[in-house]
Amino acid sequence: xxxxxxxxxxxxxxxxxxxxxxxxxxxxxxxxxxxxxxxxxxxxxxxxxxxxxxxxxxxxxxxxxxxxxxxxxxxxxxxxxxxxxxxxxxxxxxxxxxxxxxxxxxxxxxxxxxxxxxxxxxxxxxxxxxxxxxxxxxxxxxxxxxx
Numbered sequence: 001x002x003x004x005x006x007x008x009x010x011x012x013x014x015x016x017x018x019x020x021x022x023x024x025x026x027x028x029x030x031x032x033x034x035x036x037x038x039x040x041x042x043x044x045x046x047x048x049x050x051x052x053x054x055x056x057x058x059x060x061x062x063x064x065x066x067x068x069x070x071x072x073x074x075x076x077x078x079x080x081x082x083x084x085x086x087x088x089x090x091x092x093x094x095x096x097x098x099x100x101x102x103x104x105x106x107x108x109x110x111x112x113x114x115x116x117x118x119x120x121x122x123x124x125x126x127x128x129x130x131x132x133x134x135x136x137x138x139x140x141x142x143x144x145x146x147x
């Protein structure tokens with residue numbers, strides 16, 4: 001019995017610590033897509049809540065429902081001019097939150113691979129800098145939807 005306890009203790013000491021991935025730290029909520037008419041790009045919105053003690057870095061997104069999915073940010077300068085540009089990463093601070101919402105950070109979803117309609121659910125995978133992934137269901141809403 002003593003040998004078993006000694007073995008068990010040594011195994012616990014030598015076993016590598018299991019660390020949470022960045023995807024494990026993130027709780028995604030309020031995920032939705034604004035569906036626009038024709039072949040116009042759709043916007044994807046979600047709240048990312050980092051419940052971990054270190055920052056999580058979102059580096060890309062993808063979905064089988066769209067040929068292209070990118071991280072974007074819309075900005076407005078003091079003169080009222082709007083601009084939109086692609087991001088190569090989005091940092092969610094430790095114990096912090098980032099909202100992807102209209103007129104700010106968002107997902108740009110282009111070329112739907114099949115017809116979508118309000119009420120559908122689309123899975124979008126969030127890809128993090130540490131190589132971890134999180135699949136999030138997004139609810140499809142009409143063009144006039146607001147959060």
